[in-house]
Amino acid sequence: MKTAITELFGISHPIIQGGMHYVGFAELASAVSNAGGLGIITALTQKTPELLASEIARCREMTDKPFGVNLTFLPALSAPPYSDYIAVIVGEGVNIVETAGRNPEPYMAALKSAGIKVIHKCTSVRHALKAERIGCDAVSVDGFECGGHPGEDDVPNMILLPRAADELSIPFVASGGMADARSLVAALAMGAAGMNMGTRFIATKEAPVHENVKRAIVAASELDTRLIMRALRNTERVIRNVSVDRLLEIERDKGACLQFSDIEDQVAGVYPKIMIDGDMDAGAWSCGMVVGLIHDIPSVQELIERIMGEAERLLRRLVNLLAHDEGKTAKMA
Numbered sequence: 401m402k403t404a405i406t407e408l409f410g411i412s413h414p415i416i417q418g419g420m421h422y423v424g425f426a427e428l429a430s431a432v433s434n435a436g437g438l439g440i441i442t443a444l445t446q447k448t449p450e451l452l453a454s455e456i457a458r459c460r461e462m463t464d465k466p467f468g469v470n471l472t473f474l475p476a477l478s479a480p481p482y483s484d485y486i487a488v489i490v491g492e493g494v495n496i497v498e499t500a501g502r503n504p505e506p507y508m509a510a511l512k513s514a515g516i517k518v519i520h521k522c523t524s525v526r527h528a529l530k531a532e533r534i535g536c537d538a539v540s541v542d543g544f545e546c547g548g549h550p551g552e553d554d555v556p557n558m559i560l561l562p563r564a565a566d567e568l569s570i571p572f573v574a575s576g577g578m579a580d581a582r583s584l585v586a587a588l589a590m591g592a593a594g595m596n597m598g599t600r601f602i603a604t605k606e607a608p609v610h611e612n613v614k615r616a617i618v619a620a621s622e623l624d625t626r627l628i629m630r631a632l633r634n635t636e637r638v639i640r641n642v643s644v645d646r647l648l649e650i651e652r653d654k655g656a657c658l659q660f661s662d663i664e665d666q667v668a669g670v671y672p673k674i675m676i677d678g679d680m681d682a683g684a685w686s687c688g689m690v691v692g693l694i695h696d697i698p699s700v701q702e703l704i705e706r707i708m709g710e711a712e713r714l715l716r717r718l719v720n721l722l723a724h725d726e727g728k729t730a731k732m733a
């Protein structure tokens with residue numbers, strides 16, 4: 401399939417694997433790129449820029465296809481050395497960066513002067529338009545359903561994507577709630593040039609996370625996610641577990657007076673315990689409502705082939721609806 405996104409990134413299928421903390425390692429990124437999509441390494445999971453350089457080198461050994469690096473600008477008590485991470489990305493010859501979180505404007509000159517294509521992930525039309533204005537090549541539009549940080553506007557993709565299509569001139573992918581061929585075809589119908597998946601890619605053979613995480617995703621339904629940290633204006637969609645129930649209790653008690661320190665135990669430094677050790681109640685971890693559509697753990701190649709094969713059948717079926725209409729019109733005439 402050829403879209404503005406496959407053309408922009410030089411990939412075969414319009415499917416991107418979004419950056420994911422403690423999931424977006426070389427194993428997953430290379431598997432997605434080898435299957436014809438765009439795999440993405442998550443920079444900040446690598447504790448130093450030097451470690452990111454090794455991760456990029458490892459990914460290069462596993463694929464000769466294009467892959468990208470995610471740079472997340474989130475509120476942090478002490479900001480990571482973003483410029484050093486960018487120097488590594490440039491030095492290692494990676495030419496696609498997914499930015500996310502805050503406005504990437506302070507880093508755009510460094511990225512663009514190195515010839516890097518930038519896709520910014522955002523959760524509102526106004527942020528998407530800002531990304532376009534500051535020179536991003538594409539955006540990933542993350543609806544309210546998404547795993548991770550859906551922003552504070554709570555607009556789901558059935559509204560957000562057509563709104564983005566009406567306003568944007570640069571290409572965009574649909575992100576949040578995407579799992580299968582139906583998601584892809586719907587995203588294309590709403591004006592997107594492809595889709596970005598997070599949660600779905602965790603439940604794949606190659607995702608280098610503990611089996612308990614994959615099992616938890618397969619077992620959960622669309623009713624099993626919760627929003628946390630709204631009072632801090634840093635809303636995150638996570639899967640429900642013992643730790644999240646405790647966190648929500650604290651949030652209810654504290655109300656608008658909630659401080660980050662009140663819930664630090666449930667959110668700070670928990671990812672390695674969950675993703676590597678498989679301790680499913682260690683804390684809150686991002687997960688999309690799309691878990692309700694995930695029932696298996698295929699290889700990345702199987703998943704992407706299935707999506708593209710079914711998308712073709714689905715598109716043909718939809719076109720056939722038209723043919724049926726044309727037949728009727730011909731008979732009436």
Ligand SMILES: Cc1cc2nc3c(=O)[nH]c(=O)nc-3n(C[C@H](O)[C@H](O)[C@H](O)COP(=O)(O)O)c2cc1C
Nearest residue numbers: 418419420421500546547548576577598599686688
């Ligand atoms: C476990 C997990 C960790 C994530 N970590 C990050 C991250 O570090 N940076 C980022 O930009 N997005 C992160 N995301 C968001 C994804 O890149 C993607 O935008 C989102 O998962 C899309 O929604 P979906 O889960 O419904 O597919 C994370 C998502 C998950 C599920």
